[in-house]
Amino acid sequence: MTPRPSTPSRRALLRAMAALPASALVLGELPGLLGTAAAAAPASGSATRYTIVPFLNSNDGTVNVYQSDDATDFRLLRASAYTPAAGRIRDASVLRHTDGYYYLTYTTHTWQDVSTTIGFARSFDRVNWTFLYDYPVPITNLSRAWAPEWFVDSDGSVHVIVSCSTADNEWIFTPYALKATDSDLTAWSSPVALSGIGSNHIDTYIVRIGSTYHAFTKNETAKYIEYGTASSLTGPYTISRTGDWAGWGSYREGPSVIQLDNGGWRIFFDGYGDGSYYYSDSYDTFATWTAPKALPGISGTARHFTVVKETVSGGASITRNATRSFQSANYPSRYWAEQSALLNLPVVSGSSATADKQAATFTVVAGLADANGYSFRDASGNYLRHYNFRARFDANDGTTTFAKDATFIARVGSATGSVRFESYNYPGYYLRHYNYQLRVDVSDGTDLFRQDSSFVPVTAWG
Template sequence: MRRTLAGFVVVVCALLGLSAPAQAAAPPAGSWTRYTMTAFTNSSESNMYVYESPDATGFRLLRGPAFTPPTGLIRDPSIIKHSDGKYWVVYTTNWTGNTIGLASSTDRLNWTFVRNVTIPLTVQNTWAPEFFIDSNGSVNVIVSLSTNGADFKPYKLTASNAALSAWSAPQVLSGIGPNNIDTYVVKVGATYHAFTKNETTKYIEYATASSLTGPYTISRTGNWAGWGNPREGQALVPLDNGGWRIYFDGYTVGQYYFSDSYDGFLSWSAPQTLPGLSGFARHFTVLKEVVSGGASLPVNVTRSFQSVNYTDRYVRHRDYLGYVDQVTSASAATVKQDATFTIVPGLADANCYSLRAANGYFLRHWDYRLRLDANDGTSTYAKDATFCARVGSASGTVALESYNYPGRYLRHYNYELRLDLYQDSDTFRADSSFRPVTAWA
């Protein structure tokens, strides 16, 4: 069910020994959340592509190819922002062998090969290295190693200098295996959470530990999250609203999916295909940063919102439902009033926005339809009525992203206002872009 009680979630997490993710705030005006993806593609295992998104959903190409190693492959590139101010990726260099590759960049566009790191073990396969920066600042790589192609286990390497030129001996993550690959680890509070593909069942499993190297306890197996199988290449990223997003590859059907959790990884939303890149981008990670720039709106002022592609139409409530309707100087006073909203700090996050009508009701979504409702004081209402400003498709315009459904935007369709998942099309970008203008009333 989409309506959950926050208090119940906290109790369940406590009973199961889990920590609910900390409630993160959207960045303040003058800054925005930037998600950078590094991926290899269906078309090439030797070229890395770089993408950018404001919402962890709609990724636009920054450069592709952005990096080609001098030899070998660049599968499974994993990105971090290092303490030296540079971006680094670690990647799979070949189907067989005992090396992983490193490259760095100052701008995410131009990359330089740094070195291959030889792992001091006799192995047949060295796959899916994933960067993990621990809470103590240590830089680690979690890598899947196999001696015969069927006994994969995750191992930890820890950088022993800031140049990432010296690494510790590999140490196994105990409790995961003996045939698990693509292990991805995040830390919440004092707990390490590992998402790992069981190569026998082809499901992504879930394990926890109090130490990075374990011992891990695998507590979720089979189709526990509703993601199906076979699935692999999983990677996680925190969202601005306190949730977590996981991406994973449905490689047999040529689709890449994402799914969200808001209760400490207990339950997940139904998987959805990644817009634009599903079936093209392969096994990637996503880096979250807060950077300067972005879109913002004035607060505690009245504005009307003009459609970008139907400039005679404005966001308006009619019979308590949202539309883009024609409004002119000759329109009735009630029509002009219905197309006027006061922009206030977001009810769920003051760094986002809520739109209040003259009667005190707020524009909110319900079953993905925009409507005008009285504030019932619940957290669900507050989230439904909160939208975060993103840069629109034309100069001076904004797109309004749902706070509690990241990647879904207020857009018009057949002149009705809906909350739709981002689509990689000019039509969607225009339908979801609005120009704040002088209020009609």
């Protein structure tokens, strides 16, 4: 990637200051709050929607709004959707509240300036935002209040986790919790420090699973995102993972964690050290993580954000227990067809041989790993699955791995009536044609990829 000019990172200042003398959601419990949904593929007639509201690498005075149906391929919904009348907007965290509105809270000043307030704005549709107020965080000798993050507890209480420093040591941050004391989110309790996390931690993001609070927090001294747990929101937390424990590397900040449709967990973080934005997934409740990947399309443009996940109406659906053929959206003379147990994309027409038409006909059934997903059988009863990323047909061996390999989540395609099929166990990977062969590849965020991975269910050839 070619380096681009950018707004100076607050972390650049912190790195410089280090050489000088020293002078947050409950997932799966409250549908709609922070967009949380159950860990399952969206049911017929509904779709998953992820929304982010990042400030820009080139401008910390405004935010864009992006949305995605898979938490990987984010597309611009509105540029410069909200620009405060005064101050800046950095580190915006977004919440879907019980009143139906979306709320932003954000850092109100750039890193050069004293910043003792956090900002609030509201929107009904995610694209038209109204400024609400700047809230003075009531901490004695406060110097900076940065990176406020929403957190909703299991009792429905709404909190903001904010990183604060005082004038006697303005570059040493401590996370504090503020609790909303009214349903309008205009009054707040006194700040309470999160105990156990320790000083010089910033960008603390909280996830609650069952009775355990999980904290992801940036150690500003070591430059790594650390991890700890507690039995209450304010602690004490035990930090159990330090250094490069997850393989994400150093100079990472702004973690945000959400649950995917397949039950896995995804963390997003700002790779401010190299100018990229990353994601990484865990399937063992945060013990291990996949190698980080740069977010397609917005890496290098978007900065520090959190994610709202919602289940909304619409989406893609296909009739189950019916035979269908699948036509390429951008090569309409070509269809899925089984050839030597592999799925290819040959030309099929009314003059094709009967055997070729039968090879292009499949039975759509409920997903083996998730009934809201889809699996596909050939005439012999073998299932479409990915193996070494190639799409092929094999007999169901009854294993969990096979069931996941053979399950796909339907997403809306690039053309009217078309569908994209996302791998259930490789989120962000789609069935797509390449050299007229079908494989699962990770989305690169381009229109061409969306077209190559879009197929129209049509009347069966066979």
